[in-house]
Amino acid sequence: MRSGTDYFVVHLDEQESAVLVTGNHRIARMPREVGERLEQGIEHLRAEEHSAWEAFTLTPDADSNAETLRASSLADGADFAVNVNLTNICNLACTYCFAEGGDYGRMKEAMGEHSVAWIFRFIDENVAPGQRVRFEFFGGEPLANFALISKICERAERVADERGVTFVHRISTNLTLMPTGVIDLFRRHRFIVSVSLDGPREVQDRNRPSKNGSGSYDRIMRNLWTLRREAGDNVILVARMTIATETPTLLDSVRELWELNLFDFFQIYPGVYPVDQQGRSVALTLTLGDKVLSSPRQVTYVNHFLRPGMIEQFRDFLYAYPSFFTPDNRFAGVLEYERTAQMMIEGLTALSFCSGGRTYYTHSPDGTISPCHRLVGDEAFDVGTGEDGLTVPHPEWRRTVDEHPVCGQCWARYLCGGGCRQENFVASGDLNVLNEESCRYQLMLAEEMVRLVGRSGSDYRDRRREVFDDLFVSCGRPVVPNGRVSNALPDVATQPFTPIH
Numbered sequence: 001m002r003s004g005t006d007y008f009v010v011h012l013d014e015q016e017s018a019v020l021v022t023g024n025h026r027i028a029r030m031p032r033e034v035g036e037r038l039e040q041g042i043e044h045l046r047a048e049e050h051s052a053w054e055a056f057t058l059t060p061d062a063d064s065n066a067e068t069l070r071a072s073s074l075a076d077g078a079d080f081a082v083n084v085n086l087t088n089i090c091n092l093a094c095t096y097c098f099a100e101g102g103d104y105g106r107m108k109e110a111m112g113e114h115s116v117a118w119i120f121r122f123i124d125e126n127v128a129p130g131q132r133v134r135f136e137f138f139g140g141e142p143l144a145n146f147a148l149i150s151k152i153c154e155r156a157e158r159v160a161d162e163r164g165v166t167f168v169h170r171i172s173t174n175l176t177l178m179p180t181g182v183i184d185l186f187r188r189h190r191f192i193v194s195v196s197l198d199g200p201r202e203v204q205d206r207n208r209p210s211k212n213g214s215g216s217y218d219r220i221m222r223n224l225w226t227l228r229r230e231a232g233d234n235v236i237l238v239a240r241m242t243i244a245t246e247t248p249t250l251l252d253s254v255r256e257l258w259e260l261n262l263f264d265f266f267q268i269y270p271g272v273y274p275v276d277q278q279g280r281s282v283a284l285t286l287t288l289g290d291k292v293l294s295s296p297r298q299v300t301y302v303n304h305f306l307r308p309g310m311i312e313q314f315r316d317f318l319y320a321y322p323s324f325f326t327p328d329n330r331f332a333g334v335l336e337y338e339r340t341a342q343m344m345i346e347g348l349t350a351l352s353f354c355s356g357g358r359t360y361y362t363h364s365p366d367g368t369i370s371p372c373h374r375l376v377g378d379e380a381f382d383v384g385t386g387e388d389g390l391t392v393p394h395p396e397w398r399r400t401v402d403e404h405p406v407c408g409q410c411w412a413r414y415l416c417g418g419g420c421r422q423e424n425f426v427a428s429g430d431l432n433v434l435n436e437e438s439c440r441y442q443l444m445l446a447e448e449m450v451r452l453v454g455r456s457g458s459d460y461r462d463r464r465r466e467v468f469d470d471l472f473v474s475c476g477r478p479v480v481p482n483g484r485v486s487n488a489l490p491d492v493a494t495q496p497f498t499p500i501h
Helices: 032-040 047-057 064-071 114-126 142-163 182-188 201-207 217-234 250-258 310-324 335-347 421-428 436-455 466-470
Strands: 007-011 016-021 027-031 080-085 133-138 167-173 192-196 236-243 265-270 272-275 286-288 291-294 300-303 348-350 360-363 368-370 479-481
Touching: 007 032, 007 436, 016 032, 016 436, 027 032, 027 436, 032 047, 064 348, 080 114, 080 142, 114 142, 114 360, 133 142, 142 167, 142 182, 182 217, 192 217, 201 217, 217 236, 236 250, 250 265, 250 310, 265 335, 300 436, 310 436, 335 348, 335 436, 335 466, 335 479, 421 436
Parallel strands: 080 133, 080 360, 133 167, 167 192, 192 236, 236 265
Antiparallel strands: 007 016, 016 027, 272 300, 286 291, 348 479, 360 368
């Protein structure tokens, strides 16, 4: 077994280390001196330690992740998801917008009612028996086309009654708009409402101003309180935070939103934004109709969490993270963190980084179908049309992590699933050439979650996490049980390695 490929060691403190076994996601603690030897390679272990290591790792389920991946099908691990790109209109000018202000450089209209029939025919032709269907209402700002959301939900109710299909409804919105009837719709269909809110007022208004330059925080908060008051527990509220500033700290920004006791979950993403040749931030291209508001030149894209000081902020937040789970606050976790923890604690395998091109497709106002909502607007990635369905093969979206020459040698491959193809394309022009910064971030996230799980007690590890199957975590990352046998390891035989689950 190779360090960094078949297992990965993290140091918890001056006394203890932990190790994640790649093949089945088991974790064990050990004295730090043992961890330091193991980190160098199993040949550095003492004889009695080597025997204990074999007792811990050479189990019948040692390769359960690889075996699960090989036996899986495209329909496994995630709902069939339709991302409905409802409109080119967006009333905010987010400083890191990947959609070029909402229209992706190509969308010039809102989706029309004729698309509803196409979408439901697409579902009928592609959903696997027994598979749930998830709507991801997206834009632009999707509530600018609320009438079409209502029509799709009405049609889904009829289809559910007639055919027994279960629908899940989720929307990504800045919630600056509250059309008449929206709260009733959200309540009736038990919407998952993911709200673009980066932090307290100073952060939100700086990162996500209106296109007229005014702030967005106060409007969003008024609408959030109204929605929570009138819909109660019939909606799930997610704070989707994009972190693109050093101050206030990540911990302080999350704590301020957490103290509102509004949100069930958080999503925390690093801002990926352009910098000039001197490393200074520059504005992205933003459009309003046919008017170009700004256009960057000679830029590179930077992952904010890899900037100086942010890794330390990330670690500080994760040290404090378990303290956010309190009986008097509805907070139930950061989605990406909890999903990663769940894969280790419960024994799950990521079949891919996301469901794009597998069980997830975006339908756009111009009738095109794309395997990724971030690649809408690039005709080279269109895989069909609403009228004709899927017409273009796209095997590159279905390549497994074990088939990738680089990812297939990575210790985190069954947690990550192989990296974001869109981010690869932005960096290299090739879906399969890894974006170095994205890869570093995913490895940092995986490493810090191994450290969190390794140092945590049963009060954190034993939390119920089945709800994450209902949420669109990591673009619908398909995740399935890996068949790992629970409690199969006698502690005595594996000392000084102490399995923690």
